Amino acid sequence: MGTSRDLYVLVIALFFSILFPELSSLPDPSFYDYLRESGLPAGIVPKGVTNFSIDIKTGRFTVALPVPCDAKFENQFHFDYNISGVLSDGRIGNLSGVTQKELFLWFAVKGIHVDPESSGLIHFDVGVADKQLSLSLFESPRDCSAAESDLHTVGLYTPRDLKKESGDIQSIFGPPRNRWTVSS
Template sequence: MRRHLLFLSLVISVSAAAAAAVASSAYEVLRSHGLPIGLLPKGVREFYIDDAGQFVAVLEASCTAKFESEVRYNASVSGTISPGQIAGLSGVAAQDLFLWFPVRAIRLDDPSSGIIHFDVGVVDKRYPLSLFEIPPDCSPVSAFVNAHLEGSRIAALVAESQSGELRYQLDQLHAQDAVL
């Protein structure tokens, strides 16, 4: 029994140390590319990177962090990191005027400017670099929010398909009227 407890405590210690090493390696990679470590939130469980700079960071769950605005992280964040930038980013969205925009890239042109750029497609969002000095706490995205977003998507698709079906039926009626 005593051996089992000793073994169990060793496994728990090794697991905790491995999780800390994974998180620190993710933040070390950001730092080594001249980027602030706060671009990834607390709670990185797994981190993989290849020689080309393509990476995947696996979080405990989807979550939201608060900076000047809210930033949502999926449970998996990926992209290609190079000095001063992350390109091909997926799994991150920034909120602006109650809308969520996917962040496609992040770049730091000049560290002395104190500004970091988020490419959200439509606009180039600028944030003070100081906001990203430490990894932020990240609140889990509630099941209600996920269900609401999924429900909204389904409702839009159903409405679109119903209006398409209605248009088809009306077109058929007009075609019959034209023949008669």
């Protein structure tokens, strides 16, 4: 049988649910909401996020997509099944799972950051360079077409086995898939 304290908590909870019904019906925030709250555009991740996890204290996140896919902004981008990184104010660091095509080579995107609002630029750190694109290209999530090939890498990017980091997300898609990389 419950104590008087349990009854008190139940009455208070009932009171607040009647007084403020909108609080109990608020949807959970999406990953796109977390991006916007951090000062980043939602379109840096394509449509189709099936699952995500985020540590609010550290900003560490993992995002799952149903299939690897490609999206064309000003440049071609490739998104793996799993994308991970550290989200902070106006930037993502330690990014993995995203590559960008420059001319005919694919480069791993290691980080993303937004310039102050006045410049209207977003920067993609690909290690050897910093690619600047218009922030307006990334305002909303884009459709992403299934990747034509898994040969998006030319020795510049090594896929990670995220099963060790995020077993829950990997289990959505079954066992790890074979990955091919071309190296010299």
